[in-house]
Amino acid sequence: MTVFAAGAVCWRVVDGKVKVLVIHRTAHRDVSLPKGKVDPGETLPQTAVREVVEETGLAVTLGVPLGMTNYTMPNGREKVVHYWAAEVTDAAVLASSFLPNGEVAALEWLPIRKALGALTYERDAEIVERFRMLVDEGVTRTFAVIALRHAKAVPPYQFDGPDASRHLTERGRGEAKSIVPALASFGPSRIISSTAKRCRQTVEPLSKTLHLDVKTTDAISQDAFESGDDGIREVVGKRIRKRITTVLCSHGPVLPEIVREVALATGTASRVSASRAGDLPVAGFSVLHLSVDRPGSGIIAIETHVPQ
Structure with a gap:
């Protein structure tokens, strides 16, 4: 049975140079990247964030996905590890409570070239090489537009009233709660929703968890889209100009146009x-990663997540 895990290439700029974090593991006597196994019920992004905190004391949000490695463990089972880039803020470094322990003996910030030489495993070095490509292209610092489809709603044929008033089913309410940890892993600082009730209900648990207000707008509603009165281009353009990670919760027919506009x-x-x-x-979302410094350089990466 395959074991799934997740981790991150944690990075920060020190004296104008990009440095990455490697960990010196106590029992394994090796140098590697922070990572760990998925706990029951967790998503991969959620695992990556949790493992970084547990192993390094650093609170991070995820940036660009860096792919995965797979190898056979000593017990013969295959292990697949997914990685993301994760910028570490000065505040996170100051707030870290890391102390040497039975799992991690030390943390070390190294320039990319030195990190490549220090890592024990070639598979880890390959992930850092992918990160170096972002650095070389000048697109290291990123933000995201997260296109989210509302959770399962009462079907139109079972609902007597305006389409925009359709509400989530019990399953939908469960989905809206279940996707919060994965969405939160990318650190959104803005939530924008269609005015439709099913969209507003979908982002409510995320809003409460992150203590963020929800801005509702007809501009990305299904009714406006179908009547040709939407304002998708204006909404997307503003989000890209702001360069902060934003969740846009909308509808099945509208989301392809939102992504196209990005x-x-x-x-x-x-x-x-x-x-x-x-x-x-329903309740699926795509994360469109964009460069903070070069927003006109195109979508750097796209990842899609669906409810478990």
Whole structure:
């Protein structure tokens, strides 16, 4: 049975140079990247954030996905580890409560070249090499537009009233709660929702968890989209100009257009493949990673997550 795990390439700028974090593990006597196994009920992004905190004391949010490694453990089981880049703020460093322990003996911030030489395993070095590509391209610091489809709602044929008043089912309410940890892993600081009740209900648990107000707008509603009166381009354009991670909660027919507008606004070459990220199941979301410093350089990476 395959073991799944997740971790991060934690990085920060020190004296104008990018440095990455390696950990010296106590029992294994090796140098590696912070990571750990998925706990029951966890999503991979949630695991990555938790493991970084547990092993280093550093609170992070996730940036660009860096792919995965797989290898066979001594017991013969396959292990698959997913990684993200994660910028570490000065505040997080100051707030870290790390002390040497039975799992991690020490933390070390190293320039990328030195980190590559220090890591014990080639598979870890390959992940750091992928991160170095971002540095070389000048797109290390990122923000995201998160396109979220509302959770399961009462079907139209079972609802007597305006479509915008349809509410979530019991399953939908469960989905809205279950996706909060994964969404929170990317550190959104803004939540924007269609005015439809099913969308507002979907982001309510996230709003409460992150203590963020929800801005509602008809501009990304299904009614406005179908009547041709939407304001998707304006909403997306503003989010990209603000350069902060934002959740946009909308509807199945609208989300491909939201993703397409992100691709257009950022000069993404393959807009057709990007728009597929808007084809989401209920309570599914796609994270579109964009450069803070070079927002016109296109979508750097897209990842899609669905409820478990």
